[in-house]
């Protein structure tokens with residue numbers, strides 16, 4: 318296999334149109350040739366309509382001139398027809414289409430290049446809070462962040478994943494004090510009943526501690542002293558804290574393993590990691606005059622964002638009691654990612670309610686001179702997961718939905734639909750496929766929605782074999798794999814002289830556009846564009862398979878069609894993998 322890049326036909330056509338534009342009308346050189354896929358031909362260029370005015374001519378005239386140029390040209394174009402007021406309908410040679418497919422099949426990267434090479438991208442995602450259960454709110458950041466890490470990494474970026482765990486803060490003083498005063502409380506992994514996790518036990522104990530803190534002023538005092546002990550490094554307290562962090566991380570790891578996300582323990586760089594540099598960061602911000610005293614606290618007043626009272630909104634650098642919070646840590650974090658990790662691309666995947674927080678962190682980092690113009694920082698926000706009633710997703714009792722329960726539910730339902738479809742699957746295979754289908758369904762349902770929108774968590778719809786679902790795509794892949802197995806999984810060669818059937822053509826052009834879909838994801842940070850692409854691809858395959866015999870065809874027609882099957886299966890599997898979703902061989 319090679320790893321040669323294959324330029325998409327669309328890009329080649331666009332290059333040709335650009336050259337002809339520059340030749341026919343030098344004043345338009347460099348203008349967008351506005352080339353898209355078309356229903357009426359292979360591609361369409363709307364350049365004549367878009368540019369006529371600038372060239373002081375009529376669209377029809379410019380269309381004529383471009384057509385003449387394109388027909389004389391020896392580029393990738395066989396035919397140009399003008400339609401309507403000046404659309405150019407462009408057809409490319411069959412031979413060229415086949416040769417593109419052959420080159421993609423021969424490539425271990427499906428002919429996709431590495432346009433993000435040279436970029437160092439830090440992606441901040443997942444970031445659950447220690448001693449608190451991961452809930453449905455952490456699902457989206459974990460899934461979206463992981464998919465972006467995969468796509469950008471595949472496109473050549475040097476991706477550094479950062480799990481900014483909430484592992485520091487005054488709440489730990491309260492919890493540690495409570496645990497010490499209640500030695501009978503069980504919360505260690507190995508003391509718990511199977512199915513319950515250390516974080517759920519800690520979550521409950523924390524609630525109890527909080528209740529006591531509010532009710533008993535003496536306990537509140539002891540807790541405050543415990544915070545001081547933790548922050549000043551008292552060994553016994555720090556040891557306790559470490560234990561709590563380790564037990565919580567074990568529980569998070571169970572979820573990560575089940576979701577199949579890339580996050581490893583080395584990616585855990587929590588809030589506590591920045592503790593020893595906070596004072597230094599604050600000195601720096603104070604020296605350059607960005608951080609100022611206000612009401613005995615140290616704050617940075619925004620020049621961009623106003624608070625609800627109409628005054629500049631503050632970032633809290635040091636609280637009145639001398640403590641540091643979420644804002645301080647994020648200031649230290651962005652400095653670390655720029656200066657120590659040497660990132661030139663910073664992504665923060667958190668829910669949309671944190672938009673102002675990150676806007677103000679970026680603003681402060683810019684004013685401090687850390688975030689320079691050659692570095693791109695972006696908050697990657699997402700909407701809320703809603704229950705069937707259209708309200709934020711809660712359990713029937715109104716509590717937060719545990720992520721583990723939600724995954725169990727999805728895999729159980731996936732098991733039922735897979736069993737219905739394929740009653741002969743042996744139980745162990747069924748279990749494995751149900752897990753892949755259930756987890757895939759949850760991930761796909763999340764990723765296939767436009768990121769910023771809220772969506773309704775509807776398990777029955779997610780695990781359906783019909784519609785734009787993960788299960789539909791996994792099934793499309795498995796069906797093609799079964800066709801290929803029946804054919805004996807041959808190594809096929811493509812004969813480029815065979816005329817393309819219209820359904821083959823539609824599928825082939827879609828296959829050729831995989832890299833374009835990935836580039837769209839990279840530019841917009843919207844994984845749903847990849848979902849949409851894969852869904853279209855699966856439908857193009859279905860149309861092809863209905864219109865064209867594969868196994869019953871003969872000679873080079875059969876080989877070419879098997880090649881289309883192979884490339885479709887590989888593209889589906891690859892695309893699902895970039896979404897973090899398995900593509901089982903059977904379903």
Ligand code: ARG
Pocket residue numbers: 441443444445446481482483647650665667
């Ligand atoms: N732990 C936070 C939460 O659960 C998310 C942290 C996001 N990352 C960051 N650098 N602030 O909401």
